[in-house]
Amino acid sequence: MPGKEAKQGLDLSGQVAAVTGGAGELCGAFAQALAAAGAAVAILDIRAELAEAKAKKIRKAKGRAIGIGADVTDRASLEAAAGRIRQEWRRLDLLINGAGGNSPLATTSDQQSFFDLPAEGVRQVFELNFLGTFLSCQILGKLILDTAGQGQIINLSSMNAFRPLTRIPAYSAAKAAVSNFTQWLAVHLAQNYTPQLRVNAIAPGFFLTDQNRFLLLDAKTGELTPRGKTILAHTPAGVFGQADDLISTLFWLLDPKSRLVNGVVVPVDGAFSAFSGV
Ligand SMILES: NC(=O)c1ccc[n+]([C@@H]2O[C@H](COP(=O)([O-])OP(=O)(O)OC[C@H]3O[C@@H](n4cnc5c(N)ncnc54)[C@H](O)[C@@H]3O)[C@@H](O)[C@H]2O)c1
Numbered sequence: 001m002p003g004k005e006a007k008q009g010l011d012l013s014g015q016v017a018a019v020t021g022g023a024g025e026l027c028g029a030f031a032q033a034l035a036a037a038g039a040a041v042a043i044l045d046i047r048a049e050l051a052e053a054k055a056k057k058i059r060k061a062k063g064r065a066i067g068i069g070a071d072v073t074d075r076a077s078l079e080a081a082a083g084r085i086r087q088e089w090r091r092l093d094l095l096i097n098g099a100g101g102n103s104p105l106a107t108t109s110d111q112q113s114f115f116d117l118p119a120e121g122v123r124q125v126f127e128l129n130f131l132g133t134f135l136s137c138q139i140l141g142k143l144i145l146d147t148a149g150q151g152q153i154i155n156l157s158s159m160n161a162f163r164p165l166t167r168i169p170a171y172s173a174a175k176a177a178v179s180n181f182t183q184w185l186a187v188h189l190a191q192n193y194t195p196q197l198r199v200n201a202i203a204p205g206f207f208l209t210d211q212n213r214f215l216l217l218d219a220k221t222g223e224l225t226p227r228g229k230t231i232l233a234h235t236p237a238g239v240f241g242q243a244d245d246l247i248s249t250l251f252w253l254l255d256p257k258s259r260l261v262n263g264v265v266v267p268v269d270g271a272f273s274a275f276s277g278v
Contacts, residue, residue: 012034013039015148016040016091023054027099032058040089046099072136073127093148093151095141097133107167107168125171145194149194152253153185158172162203179265200265202253236275
């Protein structure tokens with residue numbers, strides 16, 4: 001079970017975590033690992049039923065979790081989620097902002113040139129990835145300050161933030177904004193509130209999940225697309241990641257001994273971002 005190893009190193013008993021996008025593949029694994037390390041976990045996701053199903057699975061394994069239907073692009077929805085967490089556990093210590101993703105509407109293709117990309121697609125992708133992270137940091141970050149008084153925020157950035165990938169201009173720009181905002185908020189909180197509320201980001205490399213499967217694997221044959229092949233050829237590790245590959249980095253960032261690690265974006269990418277291609 002993810003987190004079992006981590007539990008031996010980091011005990012999160014008594015702490016409360018909120019994970020947005022927690023019904024998804026990567027953040028679902030984060031939620032499970034946090035619960036296995038002893039945290040009570042609120043799984044926030046626009047897919048309310050799936051959030052509750054993930055929470056149920058954690059409770060079955062003797063962990064503490066609740067599922068909350070929440071839309072990170074909607075302040076009122078996040079405020080309602082914050083109210084529910086306060087009511088349930090009276091505090092919040094850790095926030096993982098995982099809700100995010102690309103949209104076919106903001107992706108260039110033979111059928112849809114850059115010049116024809118609809119503003120609506122670009123807006124959706126910016127709202128979900130950037131505004132969703134921003135609003136969550138405002139509302140749930142405030143809950144951390146008001147209740148625990150210190151803690152951690154971890155945002156989900158991407159390889160696109162370092163250098164844009166072809167075809168997905170809005171997602172690339174929105175994740176660059178998430179990285180930039182991670183740095184901004186780390187400094188702002190440390191200077192104006194407390195350096196004990198750290199803000200960092202994880203930038204996963206390529207993990208096969210629902211949001212990118214259509215770009216990396218042929219829907220009919222399951223074979224790698226030309227793009228999938230190119231990515232693997234540029235990943236010195238030679239593999240796509242699995243959600244569990246991110247857990248050790250998550251726990252390293254959460255460890256109080258990492259108290260000076262603040263405002264950084266950590267790539268977990270099998271050296272994709274380090275490789276020049278030659
Ligand atoms: N999979 C990858 O290779 C990869 C690489 C880099 C970064 N990321 C980032 O990691 C995060 C998790 O990705 P994943 O691959 O697990 O994707 P996923 O699609 O499995 O999970 C994303 C979750 O966000 C939820 N969500 C969507 N809109 C929402 C909204 N408005 N409010 C609340 N929840 C909403 C979805 O229901 C889903 O459960 C995302 O931010 C993604 O951009 C993923």
